[in-house]
Every structure is written in C-alpha cells, then in structure tokens.
Amino acid sequence: MTASSDKTRRQDRVPMREQPARQRVANFDEVPYGYSLEEAIAEAQRCLRCKKPLCVTGCPVNVNIPAFVGAIADGDIRQAIRILKSSNTLPAICGRVCPQETQCEVRCVLGKKGLPVSIGNLERFAADWERELGQVDIPEREAPTGRRVAVVGSGPAGLTCAGELARRGHDVVVFEALHAPGGVLVYGIPEFRLPKRIVKAEIDNLRAMGVTLQLNAVVGKLDTVAELMDEFDAVFIGTGAGLPKFKNIPGENLVGVYSANEYLTRANLMRSYQWPASGTPPIRSRRVVVIGGGNVAMDAARTAVRLGAEKVILAYRRSEEEMPARKPEIHHAHEEGVEFMLLVDPVEVLGDERGRVRAVRCLRMGLGEPDASGRRRPVPIEGSDFEIECDTVIPALGNDPNPLIGRTTEGLKTGKWGNIEADPDTGRTNLEGVYAGGDIVTGAATVIEAMGAGRKAAAAIHEYIMHRPAKPRRADD
Numbered sequence: 376m377t378a379s380s381d382k383t384r385r386q387d388r389v390p391m392r393e394q395p396a397r398q399r400v401a402n403f404d405e406v407p408y409g410y411s412l413e414e415a416i417a418e419a420q421r422c423l424r425c426k427k428p429l430c431v432t433g434c435p436v437n438v439n440i441p442a443f444v445g446a447i448a449d450g451d452i453r454q455a456i457r458i459l460k461s462s463n464t465l466p467a468i469c470g471r472v473c474p475q476e477t478q479c480e481v482r483c484v485l486g487k488k489g490l491p492v493s494i495g496n497l498e499r500f501a502a503d504w505e506r507e508l509g510q511v512d513i514p515e516r517e518a519p520t521g522r523r524v525a526v527v528g529s530g531p532a533g534l535t536c537a538g539e540l541a542r543r544g545h546d547v548v549v550f551e552a553l554h555a556p557g558g559v560l561v562y563g564i565p566e567f568r569l570p571k572r573i574v575k576a577e578i579d580n581l582r583a584m585g586v587t588l589q590l591n592a593v594v595g596k597l598d599t600v601a602e603l604m605d606e607f608d609a610v611f612i613g614t615g616a617g618l619p620k621f622k623n624i625p626g627e628n629l630v631g632v633y634s635a636n637e638y639l640t641r642a643n644l645m646r647s648y649q650w651p652a653s654g655t656p657p658i659r660s661r662r663v664v665v666i667g668g669g670n671v672a673m674d675a676a677r678t679a680v681r682l683g684a685e686k687v688i689l690a691y692r693r694s695e696e697e698m699p700a701r702k703p704e705i706h707h708a709h710e711e712g713v714e715f716m717l718l719v720d721p722v723e724v725l726g727d728e729r730g731r732v733r734a735v736r737c738l739r740m741g742l743g744e745p746d747a748s749g750r751r752r753p754v755p756i757e758g759s760d761f762e763i764e765c766d767t768v769i770p771a772l773g774n775d776p777n778p779l780i781g782r783t784t785e786g787l788k789t790g791k792w793g794n795i796e797a798d799p800d801t802g803r804t805n806l807e808g809v810y811a812g813g814d815i816v817t818g819a820a821t822v823i824e825a826m827g828a829g830r831k832a833a834a835a836i837h838e839y840i841m842h843r844p845a846k847p848r849r850a851d852d
Contacts, residue, residue, distance in 0.1 A: 388490040389418040396710040400680050403566040403648050406707060407496075412452075415500040419448035421485060422492050429482035430494065435827030436535075438462045440479060444497055453512075455501045460514055463498075464538035465531065465577045465826065467506065468560060470499025471569050473823040474701050506576055513583045517544035521845040524836060525550060525607040527594045527780065530558025531822045532813025532829040533613035534581060539833030541584040545840070548607075550592040555644060558615055559814075560822070562644040563636070565674050567681070568704075571643075595783040600809060608840040609808045611832055612795060613825070616774040616814035622666065626724030627770070631732030633658065635667070635675045635771035642678050660767035662686045664735050666721050667771035668698035673705065675769045676713045687713050688763060692720040692740050697750040716763070718742070720753060724768050734762040776815045784809075794818060802832030810836055 391414075393399075393407040410418065422444045430440045439458055446455035459466045475495035483491030505511055522545045526533045529551040537547045555561050557574045582588065594600065594614075603610050619634035621627050638658065641647045647657035663679040665672050668691035679687045689708070691698060694717050698705060709715070716737075723736040739759035742751035781789040788796045788805040795804060795811040802810040812828030814820055 388421070388493055389414050391493070391496050396707075396712075399567065400711050403681055405570050406567050409503055410496055410500040412504070415447055415452075415497060415504075416450060418493050419444045419497055422448060423484055425484055429484065430479040430492075433479040433482045434462075435478070435821075435823045436462050436830050438479075438498075440494055443501065444492060444494065447497055447501060452501055452504050455497075456505045457512065459498060459501055460512070462830075463826070464535045464581070464830075465822075466498050467502035467573050468531070468569065468577055469823055469826070470495050470497075470502055471573070472564060474821055476702065478821075478823065511576075511580060513580060514538075514542050516542055516584060519546075520544040520841065522546070522608045522840045523548070523606070523846070523848075524840070525603045525610045526613065527600070527603075527610065528552075528558060528613040528615060528813075528815075529556040529578075529588065530613055530615045530813060530825065531560065532615070532815075532825040532832075533558065533611065534578065535826040535829030536611045536613060536812065536833045536836075537586045537829075538581050538584060539830055540836060541581070541586050543833075543837050545608075545837070546585070546587075548587045548589060550594050550598075550603075551588060551590050552593040552614075553644065554590055556588050556590065558613075559617075562640040563671070563674070565639065565643055565678050566648075567677070568674065593779070595779040600780060600784040600787070600806075604808055606846070608843065608846050609810065609836045611802065611829070611836060612780055612804075612809065612811040612815055613813045613829060614777040614780055614815045615825075616819040617777045618775040618793070619770070620772040620775060621770050622721065622772060624721065624723055626726055626732075627768075629724055629726040629732050629768075630730055631660075631766055632724060632768045632770070635665075635671045635769050636774065638675055638769050639671070639678060642682065648682060657682050658767065660684045662688070662765040663767045663769065664688050664690055664721070664763055664765045665769045665771055666690050667773075668693065668695075668700055669771065669773065670700045670704055671773075672771035673700045673708050673713075675771050677704075677708055677711055679767070679769070680711050680713060684767070686765075688716050688765070689713055690716045690719045690721055690735070690737065690763070692718065692753040693750060694718060694742065697742075718753070720755065721763075721768075722760075725762065732766055732768055734764050735768055736760060736762050774814070774819045776818065780815070792818065799828075800831060801835035802828060803835060808839065 443455045443458040480491040526549045619636040645655040646653040647655040665676045718740045725734040740753040743754040746752040776794045778793045797811040802812040813825035
C-alpha cells in the first residue's frame with residue numbers, strides 16, 4: 376500500500392449501518408445496527424496509536440483508548456473489552472449515548488484533517504460482541520474488606536460507584552426509588568437510542584459482582600441519609616437531576632402539557648408504546664410542540680413521531696447552530712420528519728373552553744451578542760406574535776437536582792438550585808462519610824461525566840473507609 380492510499384484509508388471513516396427513516400418511525404427498535412467484526416477492525420485500523428494520545432484526556436473515566444482500539448485492530452476483541460472494563464463499568468451504554476464527538480473524538484489527531492476514529496462505535500462493538508457471545512467476563516473482586524457502602528440512586532453515577540467499590544471488595548447496597556434500576560438510563564433515554572435489555576445486561580453484571588439492589592426504596596422517605604450512616608461505613612448520593620424545569624408562562628397547567636420527564640418516563644420505563652401488553656396507555660397526540668433544543672427535546676420529539684403524531688414541531692429560540700443536542704440526534708430528528716421551528720420562543724399556551732391545549736403563542740427571535748454560555752443571546756422581535764396549532768406541548772428545558780435528599784438530610788450543604796455541594800475530585804460533602812456525584816452535584820450533564828464522578832467518589836470512599844474500623848453489622852444482615 377502506498378503512502379497516499381494509506382492516508383486515504385485513514386481518512387475514510389467506516390459508517391455504521393442503521394434503520395431507514397421510513398421504517399424506524401413506525402417502531403422503537405434501535406436505530407444504528409452496530410459494526411460487524413470486519414467493519415470494527417477496519418475502523419480500528421485507522422487509529423494512529425499516538426505516543427501521547429490526546430483522546431484519553433477527553434475521557435471522563437480515563438479509558439485507555441489507543442489500547443482497546445489497538446486490540447480491536449489486531450482482532451483481539453476479548454482483550455479490548457478487558458481494557459475497557461478496567462476503567463468503564465458500563466461500556467455498552469457509553470458506546471451508545473455518550474457525546475464522544477465533544478470529548479474523546481474531538482481530540483483525535485485524525486480529526487485535524489479528516490474524521491476522527493469512531494471511538495464510541497468501537498466501544499459499543501466490543502461490549503456487544505462480548506454480550507452476544509454469551510461469555511461475559513465479570514471483573515474479579517478483591518478480598519472482602521468487611522466494609523459496607525450505601526449508594527443512593529441507580530443512575531450512571533450510582534452504578535459506576537457501586538461497581539468500583541464492589542471491585543475493591545466492599546459490600547455495596549444500591550437504593551433505587553423506582554421499580555426498575557437504571558435511573559435516567561431507563562426512564563429518560565428512549566428504547567431506539569438505548570434498548571432496556573442493554574441496561575439490564577450491564578446491571579446484571581454488577582449483580583454478578585455482588586452488588587445488591589433494593590428497589591422501591593425512597594431514601595428521604597423510608598430511611599434518611601443519617602439513618603443509613605448508622606448502618607453503613609459510607610454513603611454515596613447519586614440521585615440525579617429529576618426535577619423538570621418549566622418556562623413559567625401562562626397556560627402551562629392546561630390539559631395536554633407534559634414535562635419531557637413525564638412524557639419520556641411514560642413511554643420508556645412504563646413502556647406505553649407496547650400498549651396494551653404494557654398496561655400503560657400511550658399519550659395520543661395529533662400535533663405536538665416540543666420546546667427546547669437539547670438531547671431530551673430530540674428524544675421527546677422522536678418519541679412523539681413514533682407514537683403516531685401527525686405533526687411534531689420543535690420550537691427553539693436560537694438557531695440550529697446553537698443547539699446543545701448531539702449532531703447525530705439532530706440529524707435523525709430531521710430524517711424522521713420533525714419540523715424545526717427555529718428562532719421562535721413560546722410565550723403562552725392557549726386552551727379551549729374545556730381547559731385543553733389548542734395552540735402555543737410564540738414570538739420570533741433575533742440573535743444578539745453571546746451570553747455566558749458562549750452562544751448568541753436570543754432577542755425578541757416586537758410585534759412578531761403568531762400561533763402554532765397543537766394539542767400537546769412538551770417543555771424540554773432541562774432539570775434541576777432532585778431536592779428530596781437535601782431537604783431531609785440535616786446539615787447537608789446545598790447550593791442555590793438544590794444541588795449538593797461536593798468536592799469535584801473526591802465527591803466528599805460537608806458531612807462525615809457522605810459523598811455525592813453526578814447530576815445531583817453538577818446539574819444535568821452527560822452520562823459519562825456522571826460515571827466519572829462516581830468513579831472518583833469510589834476511590835475516595837475506599838480510602839476513607841479503609842482507614843476506619845468497620846461498623847458492626849446488625850443481627851439480621
């Protein structure tokens with residue numbers, strides 16, 4: 376192979392095959408099909424195996440990316456997954472939903488003159504290969520330490536912290552408020568982006584490591600953090616950001632207005648799209664307006680399409696260039712027929728005589744100077760009012776931290792918006808033995824960032840409890 380042909384090969388990224396748009400809008404099956412072995416090896420062989428890999432610096436859990444990609448390039452998939460699992464507790468999930476394009480891939484040297492190595496797709500491939508082979512390697516646990524840790528919340532931060540602590544030989548009990556573990560992974564992310572069987576498989580791996588899960592356990596109602604500290608050597612709080620934000624405009628209390636959390640939880644966790652087998656009827660709509668431009672807005676809009684809405688409109692007050700959603704999600708939404716109504720700000724939800732949504736009144740916007748986020752500030756245009764006819768409105772404007780723990784934990788230091796204040800490097804709060812991480816600390820962020828926080832906290836918790844005598848166990852343990 377000549378130097379020029381090798382250069383061309385390295386620039387040509389292997390695309391991932393996916394369901395055609397016309398087909399997928401009628402089902403909730405996963406959109407991308409995943410790589411075949413041959414495709415994965417070809418993509419992995421594009422990696423330059425840099426001596427100073429910048430991609431690793433962009434990974435919140437510090438995966439040795441050149442090593443696992445190199446193992447795939449050599450055809451040693453078993454070694455690749457072992458390398459991945461040494462740093463990442465949930466590789467099949469991260470490979471699907473993490474924004475690699477703004478984290479590890481954006482630092483790839485190949486991306487300077489072409490397309491970076493598809494690190495996320497390769498991560499997904501390795502995890503899927505192992506699971507589908509039916510020979511999943513469970514990480515070995517160190518010798519039992521006799522210490523017990525309570526993890527509150529089974530989202531990405533909690534699951535990662537639990538796995539890391541179990542690996543170190545500690546007994547870990549995860550308390551989950553809902554009837555199924557996974558947190559935002561099961562109630563927030565749609566099946567077509569993250570199949571629930573994938574989440575279940577990853578959680579089953581944690582169970583195989585000895586992690587115990589207690590479901591329908593609302594800490595702050597049944598037990599407080601203080602009561603858990605009486606029983607456990609340390610507590611990690613990873614309850615996420617599950618309190619939806621609204622615009623606080625007139626008409627948000629009308630029938631037909633649903634927070635994106637409620638809309639997606641009904642479809643995802645409660646599987647309303649499988650009605651009547653699921654027992655949960657879906658929200659049927661004719662014309663839907665989703666307010667927002669993030670990943671949750673895309674998830675809500677694409678779910679509405681699949682639930683049979685005649686028209687789904689995404690109303691966003693900036694331009695598409697400023698949208699915080701991932702580019703693949705924006706692309707898929709366009710393909711699936713979602714109408715993007717940009718530079719538009721809904722200012723009132725209008726109802727009929729029965730108190731049901733009939734329309735949204737909006738203002739057209741222009742873009743001014745950049746704000747604190749670095750994006751150009753939307754500025755209303757006077758006299759530009761217009762209405763969008765609809766029967767369903769879904770605000771997807773982000774979430775605040777779950778306030779329950781903060782309200783029921785005496786002395787726990789929290790911020791203005793209810794977030795728990797914790798050291799970003801250790802997760803340590805102001806209370807002895809209590810740690811926190813993920814969205815409950817930072818506000819809504821990415822899955823991999825929450826995992827990174829859980830991993831850091833696990834290391835700090837291990838150091839903390841191993842320098843103290845283990846707490847005595849109750850007689851019924």
